[in-house]
Amino acid sequence: MELYARLIDEFSTIPHVKEWEEVRMLFQRVASGRPGHWQLPLRAYEAAGGTMERAIPAILAVACSHIGIVLVDDMLDADPRGEHLKVGGPAAANMASALQSAALAVIAHCDVDAEAKLLAMESVNEMFLATTIGQYWDVNSIVADEDAYWKIAKAKSSPFFGASLQIGALIGGTSLELSLRFKELGILYGEMIQIHDDLGDTLAAPAKPDWGADRSPLPILFARLVDHPQRARFEELRQKAETSPQALKEAQEILIQCGAVSYCFYQLLNRHEMAKGILDGLTLPDPARQGILETIFEDVVRPVFQLFEEVDKTDILELL
Secondary structure, eight states: OOHHHHHHHHHTTSTTGGGOHHHHHHHHHHHTTOOGGGGHHHHHHHHTTOOHHHHHHHHHHHHHHHHHHHHHHHHHHTOTTOTHHHHOHHHHHHHHHHHHHHHHHHHHTSSSOHHHHHHHHHHHHHHHHHHHHHHHHHHHOOOOSHHHHHHHHHHHTHHHHHHHHHHHHHHTTOOHHHHHHHHHHHHHHHHHHHHHHHHHHHTOSSOOGGGSTTOOOHHHHHHHHSOOTTHHHHHHHHTTTTTOHHHHHHHHHHHHHTTHHHHHHHHHHHHHHHHHHHHHTOOOSSGGGHHHHHHHHHHHHHHHHHHTTTSOHHHHHTTO
16 A cells, blocks of 8 residues: 555544544645655664564654644744634644644554663654744744754754654664664754755745744845845845735845855755765664665755756855
């Protein structure tokens, strides 16, 4: 059976969930979009020497976690696409709690040894706690500098990806020490995804919510803080970008001209190099499977170069 269809079937068997049609329909709807992040524990499990069949509990736990986190995130961000607008805030919050509990229940009932099971549950629980404080900081903080940006990004985004790779490794039978290296990779991957998403959102048209006064994605933060000739003009355009396509276009051109996009490339590639250093130091049961993890990171870097060909990549590479 195809992976996402299998996940839908497995989800419907979780105690209490099988009696909750609205949650089952939500899971099915999200799964039909085939979220790529759900496959991270599978990649970790495969790198550890396993196969998809036995990785299902780890994948399902990550899927439940992902949907629960997004439900809360959308409410906090007042996202106009959020499920809370369809079912109401209280119901969405209730579903998020259920999905987080379901993630732990899946691991608690999976067929692995007790130590690996406990470590995996601890990893997921730590991820939930770290993510919630990151979400709180995100809506209750003013990002005035890059330190504040990374504090929030590392708390809000990276824990999910770190846990996704770690539980895949743990359920795949790796040692705690090796699983922690997988977690480090996941944290770096999460930071890369944050940069990738910030670039995509700020250079998209029409304007995304990232141009709002209460948002500070990395490219916009750079253009606001770094001393450059068009800094004042950028601040003026930023206030109009959400409603004026012309202002958005000019502001995006400034992002490129002032070095904001190049700086994001540098941060992305720097983390890619750090990930390669960790990968080179891994001792996998089958070294030939290291390429499975390498591909995860290559897949983040490659589209960025393809999407932003107008930026001179040689300038960025010289910074490394």
